[in-house]
Amino acid sequence: MRQFKTESKKLLDLMINSIYTNKEIFLRELISNASDAVDKLNFKSLTNSDIKLDSNDLAIRISFDKDARTLTVSDNGIGMTAEDLERNLGTIAHSGSEEFKQENAESQGGDVDIIGQFGVGFYSAFMVASKVRVVSRAFGEQTAHVWESDGLEGYTIEDGERAEHGTDVILTIRENTKGENGEAGENYDTYLTEWGLRDLITRYSNYVRYPIQMMVSKSRELPRPEDAGDDYQPQYEDYQELETINSMTPIWKKRSSDVEQSDYNEFYKSTFHDWDDPARTISFHAEGSLEYDALLFIPGRAPFDLYSKDYQKGLSLYSSNVMIMEKCADLLPDYYNFVRGVVDSADISLNISRETLQQDRQLRAIASRVEKKITSELKAMRDDDRETYEAFFENFGRGLKFGIYSSYGMKASELADLLLFWSARENKMVTLAEYAATMPEGQKAIYYAAGDDRERLSKMPVVKGVLDRGYDVLLCTMDVDEFTFQAMRTYHACGLSKVYEDEVAREAAAKAVADGAEPEVEDRDIEFKNVATGDLDLATEDEKKDAEEATREHGDLFEAMKEALGDKVEKVAVSARLTDAPACITTEGPLSLEMEKVLARGPEAGTEGMPKTVRVLELNAKHPVFEKLVAAKEADDTEKLSLYAGLLYDQALLVEGILPADPVAFAQNICSLM
Ligand SMILES: Nc1ncnc2c1ncn2[C@@H]1O[C@H](COP(=O)(O)OP(=O)(O)OP(=O)(O)O)[C@@H](O)[C@H]1O
Numbered sequence: 012m013r014q015f016k017t018e019s020k021k022l023l024d025l026m027i028n029s030i031y032t033n034k035e036i037f038l039r040e041l042i043s044n045a046s047d048a049v050d051k052l053n054f055k056s057l058t059n060s061d062i063k064l065d066s067n068d069l070a071i072r073i074s075f076d077k078d079a080r081t082l083t084v085s086d087n088g089i090g091m092t093a094e095d096l097e098r099n100l101g102t103i104a105h106s107g108s109e110e111f112k113q114e115n116a117e118s119q120g121g122d123v124d125i126i127g128q129f130g131v132g133f134y135s136a137f138m139v140a141s142k143v144r145v146v147s148r149a150f151g152e153q154t155a156h157v158w159e160s161d162g163l164e165g166y167t168i169e170d171g172e173r174a175e176h177g178t179d180v181i182l183t184i185r186e187n188t189k190g191e192n193g194e195a196g197e198n199y200d201t202y203l204t205e206w207g208l209r210d211l212i213t214r215y216s217n218y219v220r221y222p223i224q225m226m227v228s229k230s231r232e233l234p235r236p237e238d239a240g241d242d243y244q245p246q247y248e249d250y251q252e253l254e255t256i257n258s259m260t261p262i263w264k265k266r267s268s269d270v271e272q273s274d275y276n277e278f279y280k281s282t283f284h285d286w287d288d289p290a291r292t293i294s295f296h297a298e299g300s301l302e303y304d305a306l307l308f309i310p311g312r313a314p315f316d317l318y319s320k321d322y323q324k325g326l327s328l329y330s331s332n333v334m335i336m337e338k339c340a341d342l343l344p345d346y347y348n349f350v351r352g353v354v355d356s357a358d359i360s361l362n363i364s365r366e367t368l369q370q371d372r373q374l375r376a377i378a379s380r381v382e383k384k385i386t387s388e389l390k391a392m393r394d395d396d397r398e399t400y401e402a403f404f405e406n407f408g409r410g411l412k413f414g415i416y417s418s419y420g421m422k423a424s425e426l427a428d429l430l431l432f433w434s435a436r437e438n439k440m441v442t443l444a445e446y447a448a449t450m451p452e453g454q455k456a457i458y459y460a461a462g463d464d465r466e467r468l469s470k471m472p473v474v475k476g477v478l479d480r481g482y483d484v485l486l487c488t489m490d491v492d493e494f495t496f497q498a499m500r501t502y503h504a505c506g507l508s509k510v511y512e513d514e515v516a517r518e519a520a521a522k523a524v525a526d527g528a529e530p531e532v533e534d535r536d537i538e539f540k541n542v543a544t545g546d547l548d549l550a551t552e553d554e555k556k557d558a559e560e561a562t563r564e565h566g567d568l569f570e571a572m573k574e575a576l577g578d579k580v581e582k583v584a585v586s587a588r589l590t591d592a593p594a595c596i597t598t599e600g601p602l603s604l605e606m607e608k609v610l611a612r613g614p615e616a617g618t619e620g621m622p623k624t625v626r627v628l629e630l631n632a633k634h635p636v637f638e639k640l641v642a643a644k645e646a647d648d649t650e651k652l653s654l655y656a657g658l659l660y661d662q663a664l665l666v667e668g669i670l671p672a673d674p675v676a677f678a679q680n681i682c683s684l685m
Pocket residue numbers: 040043044045048086088089090091099100105106107108109126127128129130131132133134178
């Protein structure tokens with residue numbers, strides 16, 4: 012018996028038991044070797060006219076024998092001489108394929124896709140096999156040789172027989188093991204079943220460029236006998252047929268101009284298990300120092316588990332047509348987690364197990380390009396197919412907003428223009444750019460109201476107040492909306508009509524336009540303002556004066572009401588934002604009523620650290636109810652004033668969709684008034 016070269020025993024043990032976390036990849040490795048062998052022969056025939064070869068005959072064959080527990084991977088590729096067997100399979104980490112690649116680097120051109128590079132993949136067979144027998148006949152040789160090993164001590168090489176050039180790798184599959192200490196046992200029997208092998212072939216090696224064939228069991232209906240009566244039941248028979256299991260053509264390598272959209276749709280549906288066509292397909296090919304092909308899909312609707320914690324984002328990563336990772340998460344940012352697709356690159360540096368990558372830099376470069384492509388495709392969809400985009404946004408918009416929020420606004424420049432919000436004035440979804448474009452002169456902020464019901468929001472007195480002044484209000488019904496705005500702070504609007512500092516500049520500009528110049532435009536950062544928080548600064552000079560006067564005149568009324576309401580409010584004040592409602596609750600500081608509601612549903616609910624709103628009860632001094640308050644104060648009727656204050660506070664909260672803290676007392680108070 013010959014001994015493995017180098018510190019082989021230890022190394023081999025490491026190779027077999029430590030490199031791979033996933034035993035099933037052995038088949039991928041053996042198929043890749045077979046594909047390399049076929050590729051080498053094909054290459055030879057292309058470069059040497061003496062070799063006559065019908066490339067249609069090149070194939071990889073998988074067969075198994077349940078009783079003998081053998082699984083065979085055969086190819087009719089270049090084969091190995093006894094010397095090759097010694098060098099390639101007797102020396103760990105010697106890659107004949109890598110050598111071949113180097114030797115033929117100059118003349119290779121685009122027609123070879125050699126996968127092997129490390130010289131270790133073959134040994135993964137020992138993870139599932141107790142013995143491996145390789146029968147190989149090199150192309151052009153008359154004799155065959157047999158390499159055999161149990162993966163422990165060493166190997167033998169003997170003369171053997173094989174009808175044609177090529178290689179059979181015959182694995183004696185291990186017996187199933189029982190689980191220990193609560194861990195599941197290993198089911199090696201799967202590698203001796205048609206479905207188990209089919210699953211592995213289609214998962215890892217579906218796009219290997221040569222046919223991978225296997226005898227499969229099928230069933231067919233027998234011809235109806237001529238004398239069959241009316242009660243004849245169809246009869247079936249089982250039969251075996253050689254089937255090509257892999258689909259071979261990696262559609263992502265083709266130029267999109269050469270592929271029908273229906274083919275992309277088919278690929279998308281069968282690969283990513285969706286019933287519907289994708290909303291968009293993105294295909295691109297990078298050239299230069301890092302070459303890769305990418306095919307991405309934006310689904311029409313959210314996968315059912317998108318918002319579950321089990322959902323895994325990621326693109327399938329291939330290298331030379333072989334799947335390396337089913338979901339490479341690093342290729343997609345979280346906010347584009349719904350995107351499906353494939354990235355294939357022969358240039359990425361794989362680690363030896365092909366389970367991870369060695370260089371983050373390459374991956375980051377691809378990820379950044381992928382992200383840009385998705386963003387620009389979404390923008391195109393927003394502009395040229397608004398209906399589909401709105402449906403898309405309905406499904407995935409929350410994730411985009413969350414992307415801005417969770418990046419503390421850093422991703423705003425990338426994502427802000429993809430957002431849509433409901434415009435109270437236009438009664439439809441608008442982008443921030445569209446909102447900004449319709450802002451009348453003098454509008455200083457983007458106004459929004461947040462709550463869980465659009466209908467209710469549109470009727471809120473504070474919303475009406477802003478609308479009545481001619482400013483649109485975005486009605487935000489997603490829990491993340493306000494947090495997103497706070498993370499963004501401002502929206503960078505482009506191409507707005509220029510605002511002039513003074514009258515002289517304005518007149519000069521108007522004159523220039525009258526003389527035929529284009530009106531001047533500018534870019535501006537516009538603040539977001541919740542219509543129910545802080546000072547909106549919308550009141551006219553007269554209104555401000557009125558409010559100040561009312562504040563001065565009725566200071567003691569407000570104080571008395573504040574006393575009656577206690578800790579519930581920070582203060583009671585006259586409102587400059589209400590038109591026809593008697594009162595409203597606004598907040599001071601960064602926390603709005605709606606945000607407080609959202610936080611109250613979160614994990615910090617009820618804890619000490621839960622932030623609380625600073626509330627203000629604003630009163631409309633022009634409303635008839637205000638006169639009642641004044642009268643009660645003048646009559647020194649503290650009880651009535653306290654009743655009124657409580658009622659106004661509770662009803663203002665109700666309008667905001669917040670139940671009174673004590674609904675029973677609220678109901679009793681109303682009855683007592685009646
Ligand atoms: N079916 C085969 N036909 C011909 N040569 C083979 C076959 N299988 C393996 N070899 C030879 O054995 C070498 C070692 O194979 P092994 O799978 O260990 O490594 P590799 O394919 O070169 O690299 P990697 O570890 O990256 O897969 C190959 O480079 C190739 O020269």
